[in-house]
Amino acid sequence: xxxxxxxxxxxxxxxxxxxxxxxxxxxxxxxxxxxxxxxxxxxxxxxxxxxxxxxxxxxxxxxxxxxxxxxxxxxxxxxxxxxxxxxxxxxxxxxxxxxxxxxxxxxxxxxxxxxxxxxxxxxxxxxxxxxxxxxxxxxxxxxxxxxxxxxxxxxxxxxxxxxxxxxxxxxxxxxxxxxxxxxxxxxxxxxxxxxxxxxxxxxxxxxxxxxxxxxxxxxxxxxxxxxxxxxxxxxxxxxxxxxxxxxxxxxxxxxxxxxxxxxxxxxxxxxxxxxxx
Amino acid sequence: xxxxxxxxxxxxxxxxxxxxxxxxxxxxxxxxxxxxxxxxxxxxxxxxxxxxxxxxxxxxxxxxxxxxxxxxxxxxxxxxxxxxxxxxxxxxxxxxxxxxxxxxxxxxxxxxxxxxxxxxxxxxxxxxxxxxxxxxxxxxxxxxxxxxxxxxxxxxxxxxxxxxxxxxxxxxxxxxxxxxxxxxxxxxxxxxxxxxxxxxxxxxxxxxxxxxxxxxxxxxxxxxxxxxxxxxxxxxxxxxxxxxxx
Numbered sequence: 001x002x003x004x005x006x007x008x009x010x011x012x013x014x015x016x017x018x019x020x021x022x023x024x025x026x027x028x029x030x031x032x033x034x035x036x037x038x039x040x041x042x043x044x045x046x047x048x049x050x051x052x053x054x055x056x057x058x059x060x061x062x063x064x065x066x067x068x069x070x071x072x073x074x075x076x077x078x079x080x081x082x083x084x085x086x087x088x089x090x091x092x093x094x095x096x097x098x099x100x101x102x103x104x105x106x107x108x109x110x111x112x113x114x115x116x117x118x119x120x121x122x123x124x125x126x127x128x129x130x131x132x133x134x135x136x137x138x139x140x141x142x143x144x145x146x147x148x149x150x151x152x153x154x155x156x157x158x159x160x161x162x163x164x165x166x167x168x169x170x171x172x173x174x175x176x177x178x179x180x181x182x183x184x185x186x187x188x189x190x191x192x193x194x195x196x197x198x199x200x201x202x203x204x205x206x207x208x209x210x211x212x213x214x215x216x217x218x219x220x221x222x223x224x225x226x227x228x229x230x231x232x233x234x235x236x237x238x239x240x241x242x243x244x245x246x247x248x249x250x251x252x253x254x255x256x257x258x259x260x261x262x263x264x265x266x267x268x269x270x271x272x273x274x275x276x277x
Numbered sequence: 278x279x280x281x282x283x284x285x286x287x288x289x290x291x292x293x294x295x296x297x298x299x300x301x302x303x304x305x306x307x308x309x310x311x312x313x314x315x316x317x318x319x320x321x322x323x324x325x326x327x328x329x330x331x332x333x334x335x336x337x338x339x340x341x342x343x344x345x346x347x348x349x350x351x352x353x354x355x356x357x358x359x360x361x362x363x364x365x366x367x368x369x370x371x372x373x374x375x376x377x378x379x380x381x382x383x384x385x386x387x388x389x390x391x392x393x394x395x396x397x398x399x400x401x402x403x404x405x406x407x408x409x410x411x412x413x414x415x416x417x418x419x420x421x422x423x424x425x426x427x428x429x430x431x432x433x434x435x436x437x438x439x440x441x442x443x444x445x446x447x448x449x450x451x452x453x454x455x456x457x458x459x460x461x462x463x464x465x466x467x468x469x470x471x472x473x474x475x476x477x478x479x480x481x482x483x484x485x486x487x488x489x490x491x492x493x494x495x496x497x498x499x500x501x502x503x504x505x506x507x508x509x510x511x512x513x514x515x516x517x518x519x520x521x522x523x
Contacts, residue, residue, distance in 0.1 A: 154376075154377070154379070162358075162377065164334055165356050167332070168438070216368055216410070216412065217368055217369065217370045217373055217410075220368070
């Protein structure tokens with residue numbers, strides 16, 4: 001078996017580039033979500049993005065842009081409800097999330113004419129559906145994520161760690177929170193093709209949880225998480241090709257395997273160190 | 278930092294309500310540059326609420342608050358909370374925690390050399406040099422309080438708001454934090470300090486404001502408050518003189 005044969009196919013080259021972008025960038029956003037205890041935000045936004053795909057299919061637009069608009073709208077709505085609504089936060093959010101996925105299934109089924117395979121490719125990722133125009137969009141959006149974090153990283157970090165202190169210093173905490181929500185929406189859209197809307201949130205969070213076990217600082221965690229995210233995406237995509245299953249499942253299971261290995265190694269090292277002392 | 282008489286905070290007829298219940302009623306308060314103000318009161322008297330209302334963390338139901346500190350779009354105010362920020366889920370070093378206090382823009386490549394120097398200076402001022410690269414979650418209560426003060430210092434704040442800075446600390450840590458606050462006063466920083474009692478901080482304050490039953494019941498110099506208190510309660514508070522101030 002020639003391990004490089006998978007690179008001979010154009011669709012796999014596209015899939016690897018798309019997976020690499022999501023593997024590298026999703027944990028950079030996830031590190032702020034974990035710190036703000038918003039680990040499930042990406043999951044909810046994924047549900048809403050499906051409605052955007054349905055609307056795009058019905059109006060003959062590119063699904064990725066429909067997903068992006070719906071995800072950004074949903075992210076801002078979720079942030080508003082989370083901070084302003086008098087309804088219990090999780091109740092308000094669940095209404096949005098369930099409404100999003102129900103509308104998405106309905107509209108996508110009508111728009112595509114074949115509910116099953118089309119839906120599955122958006123929910124769990126697909127190797128063969130990354131088109132060249134999708135790829136440009138994914139790379140462009142990935143670059144936008146990196147640039148935004150580079151420019152606003154200090155504010156995002158300050159608000160994630162202590163929003164009250166950030167407010168007193170004069171930062172616009174609401175605006176920064178919306179920026180984080182929109183970054184999550186863009187990340188969901190970037191990961192839509194390679195990992196799928198239902199599993200993209202996992203690649204934002206699991207590498208961060210793995211990395212924090214190895215790191216001594218916030219900065220280190222972000223870098224390690226990005227590296228673990230990339231390794232998970234590339235290895236998961238390779239498994240997906242050979243096992244012939246949706247890539248979302250293999251990418252997330254690879255990320256979980258990384259988490260398990262790091263946890264076991266860390267526990268073992270702690271026991272050894274304890275034994276020596 | 279030169280000490281000049283300049284208004285930093287002005288609250289007029291400030292009222293705060295929560296779920297229809299009045300928490301603070303008709304509070305009038307002015308704090309000038311160079312003042313070190315104690316905000317005293319029993320549990321539930323509204324002193325922390327007042328501190329948070331002054332900086333907009335709690336909405337006011339009537340009246341107005343004007344903050345006059347700061348320049349270049351910065352508030353010039355820093356909050357030192359009673360509790361550390363919720364335990365950081367992501368590892369965070371003392372250096373990184375203090376860096377979140379920086380209000381100047383960092384370059385695209387991260388902190389500039391000048392900013393790193395500012396952070397190191399702030400950590401040095403609170404005596405935590407040796408802890409700079411350690412996780413802040415590993416600090417003791419007193420060290421944590423000092424790290425939060427360093428975060429306020431790096432912002433170059435004119436006015437520091439300290440919420441119960443000595444609560445939960447052991448004697449040694451109390452002495453260290455009080456000494457640090459005395460140095461801040463000597464260097465011209467203004468402070469509003471929420472506290473249950475004067476006790477260890479007696480000599481630090483230029484002014485005491487006491488809250489009781491939603492209102493200001495005393496506003497004046499610390500010694501006069503003793504007489505006021507003795508007159509009303511028939512006892513005299515004897516505060517230890519730590520000899521921190523000339």
